[in-house]
Amino acid sequence: MSVEIRSAAASDLPAMMVLVRELAEYERLSHIVIATEASFEAALFGERPTAEALVAIADGEMVGYAIYFQNFSTFVGRAGIYLEDLYVRPKRRGAGIGKNLLSRVAQITVERQCQRLEWVVLDWNEPSIQFYKSLGAEPLDEWTIYRMAPEAIAKLAGA
């Protein structure tokens, strides 16, 4: 099986949405998915894109994808790369496709002279944790993410 890793195009969106829903199911987060093809098109290919995507193609089929964007570290003083998603369809796992996608993201990180590549992992996702650790990623156990939902944001905005 030969696998091609390339930048996503707008014509990839229908297939990509199927994989996004598969990932949400795997992460037990289907109930929070409100993304649509239109919102993805605006975010990835609109006038002011906020994210970029790579897709993995095997036998003419999309078998995985990676979505990433540039973040910023105050202490480093410059942009880094944040990997929002890395997904490979279950039937295609074990063939190095996830590593191929992540390796391409690492190349982009180097090309842009970024110092850091970061992402988050669900604590129970042991296969992913082992995979990431095998590549030299380190858990930032001292930090916890906090999130405000729309109601709390609106209340604070009016304070």
Next chain:
Amino acid sequence: MSVEIRSAAASDLPAMMVLVRELAEYERLSHIVIATEASFEAALFGERPTAEALVAIADGEMVGYAIYFQNFSTFVGRAGIYLEDLYVRPKRRGAGIGKNLLSRVAQITVERQCQRLEWVVLDWNEPSIQFYKSLGAEPLDEWTIYRMAPEAIAKLAGA
């Protein structure tokens, strides 16, 4: 004391760097600070800015700042706001300046029609945790951040 919250300008950078170093000291992370005024200028005011900043001014002096950028959620399908830093000088705390800065960030989040406002907090930073929870922020305890340092990135990029 009247406090003005406004967007940062390039002329704010020298004062802002002093506060960035204070925050790093508070977070016991001074050893990882490699940011310079030049790298900040490029990131905030260059051709392709990667972050935005607000400053709090009281009695003609910078007493706090917030740095944020747009991130992206696959499941939401659109951009959110990520708060990289929120800092108020120790002598000025307890006067609502942190809340004023965060409220302005919440307003920007609403203006841009973002669904989420997120940031990370050090687990031992109890005063900040209590402050954020009082505003309705929720910890995402199930997630852990992973980071790759430049050596691991370079190795993976060549794989």
